[in-house]
Amino acid sequence: EVQLVQSGAEVKKPGESLRISCKGSGNTFTGNWINWVRQMPGKGLEWMGRVDPSDSYTNYSPSFQGHVNISTDRSITTAYLQWRSLKASDTAIYYCSTTPAIGGAYRSDYWGQGTLVTVSS
Amino acid sequence: QSALTQPASVSGSPGQSITISCTGTxxxxxxxxxxxxxxxxxxxAPKLIIYEVTNRPSGVSNRFSGSKSGNTASLTISGLQADDxxxxxCxxxxxISSSVVLFGAGTKLTVL
Structure with missing residues (x-):
């Protein structure tokens, strides 16, 4: 079964950089896109973007384009979400999820446990 | 880009059925x-319960069902249980744009 294990909670200051990770078990990265989804405190889910591990192709929501970078290292079945300069408004829980690349119908089948990122001075 | 429109909250008593709407474009x-x-x-973490409008993943109760009419999709939960x-x-x-996936704002279900 697919398992996604995310890195632990982070506390950062505004302006700092950060990279969080999402490690997939077994063949998770074969035939699946990896999505990142934001959930701000007490708020709903927002799709940020996704990466296709087979060719590192990425899509971003316009709301997040240019502020985050999504990447993957297929050799260690790990996807990353990275910021160069955090803002207080980046405080949220970030989830990774998988979507079958073929016939996946843009659904998120499996989810990581979430990573809480707190940005505060 | 606007999120899909869902009611903020719905409620129902155990055993009843409820429907949550999801309006897009x-x-x-x-x-x-x-x-x-x-x-x-x-x-x-979120859990997938319906995909491609009407399909349930393996292991999801058949009390959950989905439908769509025009620009509005619906989730119906029958035989409400406390754990629902x-x-x-949605x-x-x-x-539109490179966003690919839109979420609804979410609906809080309260089982009375």
Whole structure:
């Protein structure tokens, strides 16, 4: 079964950089896109973007384009979400999820446990 | 880009049925059968319960069902149980911009 294990909670200051990770078990990265989804405190889910591990192709929501970078290292079945300069408004829980690349119908089948990122001075 | 429109809250008594709506546009819900529904309990990750409008993943109770008419998709939960109390989110593929996936704002289900 697919398992996604995310890195632990982070506390950062505004302006700092950060990279969080999402490690997939077994063949998770074969035939699946990896999505990142934001959930701000007490708020709903927002799709940020996704990466296709087979060719590192990425899509971003316009709301997040240019502020985050999504990447993957297929050799260690790990996807990353990275910021160069955090803002207080980046405080949220970030989830990774998988979507079958073929016939996946843009659904998120499996989810990581979430990573809480707190940005505060 | 606007989120899909869901009611903020719905409620029902154990054993009853409830329906949650999800309204989009002709560029997302109305144009594609790529509507999914997720259940999220407090402090937990979302869980897929419906995909491609009407399909249930293996292991999901048949008390959960989905449908679509025009630009509005719906999730129906029959035989409400206490454990159904959670937040529910719809999502859809969108052909506008590079966003690909839109989520609804979420609906809080309270089991009375």
């Amino acid at each position: 002709s560029s997302d819900v109305g144009a594609y059968n790529y509507v999914s529904w997720y259940q999220q309990h407090p402090g937990k 109390e959670a937040d529910y989110y 999502s859809s593929y969108t052909s």
